[in-house]
Amino acid sequence: xxxxxxxxxxxxxxxxxxxxxxxxxxxxxxxxxxxxxxxxxxxxxxxxxxxxxxxxxxxxxxxxxxxxxxxxxxxxxxxxxxxxxxxxxxxxxxxxxxxxxxxxxxxxxxxxxxxxxxxxxxxxxxxxxxxxxxxxxxxxxxxxxxxxxxxxxxxxxxxxxxxxxxxxxxxxxxxxxxxxxxxxxxxxxxxxxxxxxxxxxxxxxxxxxxxxxxxxxxxxxxxxxxxxxxxxxx
Numbered sequence: 001x002x003x004x005x006x007x008x009x010x011x012x013x014x015x016x017x018x019x020x021x022x023x024x025x026x027x028x029x030x031x032x033x034x035x036x037x038x039x040x041x042x043x044x045x046x047x048x049x050x051x052x053x054x055x056x057x058x059x060x061x062x063x064x065x066x067x068x069x070x071x072x073x074x075x076x077x078x079x080x081x082x083x084x085x086x087x088x089x090x091x092x093x094x095x096x097x098x099x100x101x102x103x104x105x106x107x108x109x110x111x112x113x114x115x116x117x118x119x120x121x122x123x124x125x126x127x128x129x130x131x132x133x134x135x136x137x138x139x140x141x142x143x144x145x146x147x148x149x150x151x152x153x154x155x156x157x158x159x160x161x162x163x164x165x166x167x168x169x170x171x172x173x174x175x176x177x178x179x180x181x182x183x184x185x186x187x188x189x190x191x192x193x194x195x196x197x198x199x200x201x202x203x204x205x206x207x208x209x210x211x212x213x214x215x216x217x218x219x220x221x222x223x224x225x226x227x228x229x230x231x232x233x234x
Contacts, residue, residue: 027049027062027209027228027230028179028181028196028198028209028211028228029149029169029181029183029194030192030194030213030226031167031183031185032136032149032150032151032167032168032183032185033097033111033113033136033151034138034147034149035099035103035110035111035136035137035138035149036099036103036109036138036147037070037099037101037102037103037104037109038066038072040066040233041066041068042066042067042068043065043232043233044063044066044234045063045230045231045232045233046061046062046063046064047062047064047230048061048062049209049226049227049228049229050227051213051224052224052226053213053215053222053223054215054222054224055082055083055222056080056081056088056222057080057081058078058079058080059078059079060077060078060079061078062074062075062076063075070098070099071096071097071098071099072097073094073095073096073097074095074097075092075094075095076091076093077090077091077092088121088122089119089121090119090120091117091118091119091120092117092118093115093116093117094115094117095113095114095115096113096115097111097113097114098111099111103140103147104140107140108138108139108140109137109138110135110136110137111135111136112133112134112135112136113132113133113134113135113151114132114133115130115132115133115134115155116130116131117129117130117131117132118130119157128158128159129157129158130155130156130157131156132153132154133154134151134152134153134165135152136149136150136151137149137151138150141172144172145172145173146170146171146172146173147170147171148168148169149167149168149170150166150167151165151166151167152164152165153165153166155187163187163188164187164188165185165186166185166186166187167183167184167185167186169183169184170183177200177203178197178198178199178200179197179198179199180196180197181196181197181198182195182196183195189217189218190215190216191215191217192213192216193213193215194211194213195211196210196211196212197209197210197211205231205232205233206229206230206231206232207232208228208229209228209229210225210227210228211225211226212224212225213225213226
């Protein structure tokens with residue numbers, strides 16, 4: 001991502017992990033990964049979102065392809081600007097994820113996520129690569145629907161120390177076709193939180209989501225929002 005006045009912005013949402021202005025993520029979450037096996041195989045999905053966090057504004061697009069046997073790959077492209085509209089940085093990231101069992105059958109699922117990204121930070125005038133790996137676990141909330149998600153991982157940006165990450169997310173459909181969700185994530189001294197809702201315009205095909213988010217780091221606090229749209233099973 002970019003480096004403004006806050007150094008670890010590459011995780012925001014996430015995000016960004018981001019994000020959380022965001023690295024390749026499992027929408028509507030910004031940092032947390034999930035281990036929910038998709039029923040459809042050999043299909044595309046496409047997600048895009050805009051967000052503001054403190055003085056930073058971002059636009060992201062993320063196509064994903066789901067193979068058979070729980071494997072998927074997604075690419076995220078993001079651009080960030082400051083409040084005045086000047087570009088401050090952009091990022092490209094590729095994530096490969098493998099899910100090893102079916103949460104619908106077993107009541108829980110687990111997987112492995114690996115990412116490779118390149119972030120251009122205009123303030124320092126160079127592109128910085130990073131790698132990361134996460135272990136996501138998802139637990140079904142039973143017949144009423146919904147999941148709790150946990151993950152832990154480690155990331156390394158060139159020139160920086162390794163950073164351990166942890167995240168938790170919860171989701172449940174409380175209104176017809178409307179899913180409510182919350183997320184809490186932490187890396188070192190950086191804490192990210194969000195609460196929001198996703199509404200299905202067409203069940204499992206087209207969704208809109210909105211969330212309010214907050215990031216705390218080094219005694220400072222940045223608040224903002226995110227609005228996203230997703231098309232699935234293309």
